[in-house]
Amino acid sequence: MFKKILIANRGEIAVRVLRACHEMGIAAVVVYSHVDRAALHVRKADEAYPIGPAAASESYLNIPKILDVARRSHADAIHPGYGFLSENAKFAQACVDAGVKFIGPTAAAMNAMGSKTRARQAMEKAGVPFVPGTSRGLESFDEARQVAERIGYPVMLKAAAGGGGKGMRLVYAPDQLKSSLEAARSEAERSFGDSEVYIEKAIMNPRHIEMQVLADEHGSTVYLGERECSLQRRHQKVMEEAPSPIVDPDMRRRMGEVAVRVAQAAAYTNAGTVEFLVDQQRNFYFLEMNTRLQVEHPVTELITGLDLVHLQIRIAAGEKLPFTQDEVRIRGHAIECRIYAEDPDNNYFPSPGKITLLLAPSGPGIRRDSGMYEGWNVPIDYDPLLAKLIGYGTDRDQAISRLTRAFSEYFVGGIKTNISLFRRILRDADFRAAKLDTGFLDRMLKRTEDKAVDSKSADVAAIAAGMFAELGAAVPGVSNGSGRAHEATRPASNWKSASRREALQ
């Protein structure tokens, strides 16, 4: 087993991996950029090394700097977390060349999966079901027109190197095809430096369901059940759950077997995720493979009782999977909410800043993976994910009621977060009935919610405002300093002027 692991990441995932290291008796080395000196992962680490300025390209994405820390700290392995260098095949290879173990798949497996078109070609050979379309980049507008005619409108144009909705265009009719193709190409070129675009039949209102796989370095590959990730805003996942409300044991087995075939076709090792689109008839189609630990891995951990980061580390250390497919059991239901520093009242604009108050929920069935703390200044430079709140219950209803309860306890002051969004989703009738698809959230947000004026709570707030002032908490206008000092020095004149003003009004 490794003695020391370097965690090449920040935020909640760095803390998550650090905890696994400590649970396994492994020392944790972290790296941090200039603005992350006070970050939680640095506070909790055994060793911490500065790697440069805030810009990720000069710190968390800088391969030579990170490998230099690995060498100086004598780390025997590197965990990349998610994002940053986690799916960078060059980095995986550079680790091999530097003699430090990369906790993840090989560079070759990443390359096989990194391009959506290449993955598609490899998977077609393995008999994996696909959305009808091209598995190669489009050569010309004519080709796009012909394929679209054949598979039928609506069609989806997608960037081969894409992700996060960039370079994607939905085309309803032939006359929109040309301009959409040009727009998708230029966006792909701008976002990924690669203008390759392919075409697929558009699945309307699909569900996004993914299958967790785990493969050791001795030829065993297992699947650990699916995650429903249909709740997205602008193609970014917001809430995930496991199991999916629409997947029964037979569908799970069929999807799981396809996922295992996908992984084996790429000689995949370590943890990975195979994403599927599922149509309204519950047909599933391979979308892509994510060659990393996912943000939403905790829901799988809760329903399987397994620790995916422990297993990642054991696999990377050369151990065999300690269980077989038949021994994987799914029990209960888990739902994860991604807490972002963003303002729901201002179009979800990022809201960095100082956390002045943090009240964290706990209690039965609640897990919180967090990278923040009270007093910390959320930097402006990175992804706004602050924490993940995960609810677990014997069934979906109980998981929902526990999360609802936990969100009544959760309070983050000083910055804006999307916590209110989850309160709203959790009481939404369609959500509670598990009627989910990737358009759910955008539709929900278009409906304005009636905000009943709560006059009783307003009365409570009025009394509390006075109490805060009386009990010495800082309240502007009557802040202990100015207000009272004023009163002490010139009470009469103030009072008089105030009355005069009042009389004049």
Place this chain on the structure above:
Amino acid sequence: MLYDVTIDGKNYRLDLNRAEGRWSCRLDGRELEVDAVLARPDVLSLRIGNMAFEVKSERVANDLHLWVGSTRFAVEVRDPRSLRGRTRTGDDRGPKKIVAPMPGKVVRLLVRDGDEVEQGAGVAVVEAMKMQNEIKSPKKGTVQKILVSEGAAVNAGDVLAIVE
């Protein structure tokens, strides 16, 4: 002590006094039995009769909000004997400060000193966490002064410009 309190635009007159460890409270003339403990700075445990409430206080720049359960209220507290705060009542006359709602970097200025702006017109673009946000003018008027330059780092509450 007497307070004028505004909660989401609605005015209250609150009279709070403590004698011999007991509070007396009148809210707009209504006599209420209350008791409060400051559990920690910014967290108040409040009893009104036998009903219990946890109220959180949040201040960002000059804005004060109180949270009763999961409901947020914009709050202004004024001591009626004090002049302070009286001038801050929100009408549209006079110069208005345009402040940065969050820390970030000014990537673009959309107006110059002396420009006429409509209410809701963009004044500056502030970038944070890789997203750009247009900061808008709260009123129609003339840009009296721009206080930041392109490329400047700003904190929440920093004044970007003044519109007269």
